[in-house]
Amino acid sequence: MRLPRIFRTTPFRLTVLFLALFASAAMGLLAYIYVATAGEATRRTDEDITREMHSLVAAYGRAGVDGVNQSVIERAASERPFLYVLMGADRKRISGSIAESPVDNVSGAPTWTTFSVTDQDSQGHTVKHPARGLQQQLGAGPILFVGSDVGGDEAYLARVVGALQGAGALVVVLGLAGGVLMSRNVTRSMFSLTEVVDAVRNGDLSVRAQVRGTRDEFDELASGVNEMLDRLERSMAGHRHAGDAIAHDLRSPLTRLRARLEVAYLDVEAGKGDPTQALAQALEDTDGVMKTFSAVLAIARLQAAGTAPDPVLFDPSELAANISELYAPLCEDKGIDFGVELSQNLQARGNREFLAQALANILDNAVKYTPSGGAIMLRVRRRSSGEIEFSVTDTGPGVPDADRERVVQRFLRLENSRNQPGAGLGLSLVAAVAEAHGGRLELAEGPGRVGEIGPGLRVALVLPRPA
């Protein structure tokens, strides 16, 4: 059988545990109080009885049976809180204050007895009270009993016990109620987290735990979980994207490769044609596939790692100068005016290798899309925010406003660039490199439209200000 949910919560269990501990301690304490109180009352009564007995025994010593009888009659009539019975050696009652005869076999030594005494309460009803007393044979003669009505003591003790039981019950009830309340409180705090975990388990990574702003440990946990989910979602999106990219970028070349090999195979089998051409083409296709593959792999690795490996402090202008030197002849051959503007004395922090590759990819793209007679400008500068910006502006067709965010965010290829393989992955890598450095990739419109040329594209790789 499963307990209701609230009883299975940790706070409730803890409450019950502490309640049990507390109740045990309280019970121990109450038991001690009871024993001390009850014991003390009995002891005092017994002392008083013993003293009274002594004084009556002394009276017997002075004046014999008559003396005792005299004293008993006097004392019984007085306000003394004692019960007396005096009997002769033949056990005949001589005098006394009570009707009962609580005396049993007397062997001589003083003996304690407990019995019930009949009394009348304020309404005149006959009631029985518990009583206790000492009996003693005086010499070889009469038997004397001195007792006391302990009904008051007993009633008092009963009240104490009742109070203790009530207190115990109150502790348990309050404790359980507190436990339930606390559990519900904590459970409510945990509930949103549990919901989030359930949703994530069912594959929904978009849910987030509620942060209530109380800045307690639940809030801390909630924001921790949210951060974890953010990162997980990004990473999953990255992997999914990498998968999509692989599918998209590898499917067509692989299909083409397979078809080419198949045709070559059929040709050879039919004894016609020279397969060399087809094989050479197949090799070239394979190279393309491998390039795409390593690009996708690099992106996936960067996104999985989350940070750029082996970051160093370096001069971004020097890095850009080196890359521009690699690309300048290419631009010149294509009839593109290639300009470089590098700010001096800058410092950036990152992985040079990845940043060089990112910059190369941006330039690759620019060269690819800029028609002959166009221009490309490479700039490195420090923004007023302290960020380091590498930017490449070209006079190609650019990217429509509406698509820019999509290009950056989801690394999708643009429809019109499908016939130019690799472009999507190139910028994807740039975005991955930027993100791994804590920076970003920004796309903006280039210098604008001039006749058939433009409006161009401005691609900026922005790195955070080096710490």
Add this chain to the structure above:
Amino acid sequence: MRILIVEDDLEAADAMERGLSEVGNACIRAADGEAGLTAARDSEFDVMIVDRMMPKMNGVELIETLRREGDQTPVLFLSALGEVGDRVAGLQAGGDDYLVKPYAFAELIARVEALARRRETGSVQTLLRVGALEMDLIGRTVHRDGKEIDLQPREFQLLEFMMRHAGQSVTRTMLLEKVWEYHFDPQTNVIDVHISRLRSKIDKGFERAMLQTVRGAGYRLDA
């Protein structure tokens, strides 16, 4: 050349052996690190091709052991891992070059030949000569048939690399790595443009072209 192939992927090792034997090399194979160590200790090789990930003893351990024992045979690491850190770790362990799988066969042969050649020219040279082409490494001048050729610094480095590997195919990736020190593949033909500039300077106006394009591989400087 005698080449030791330490590779646990038997099919890949097979293909490598066939390809390398076809261009006139003698190959010995070992299927794991320990067998590779025994083979390397047993005889002399011109080049060792070592896979990084292998059973028993991985490639890095193998080469570290051999280097400690004083074996200076050039080593080409093969790896399925392509990150910057992996390459650095491989080179620090004593590898001389690093090739990421999957690779083009032409790339492998070019790199193996380059490694073997490097060993031959151990001494410090001040003058490189390939046929009628002369490079003065101190004066930073280049002459062909006694006629001075004016080169930009990068063109000079490019030609120096080509001259040091004259008669061998060198790939675009090798040039990008060794001359520009970039370890990535550009999408566009940047290297081709640099080569064609260099070619126009050293071959234009001369009867015979020295700088050849090798189909499917890269370039070769012939005497």
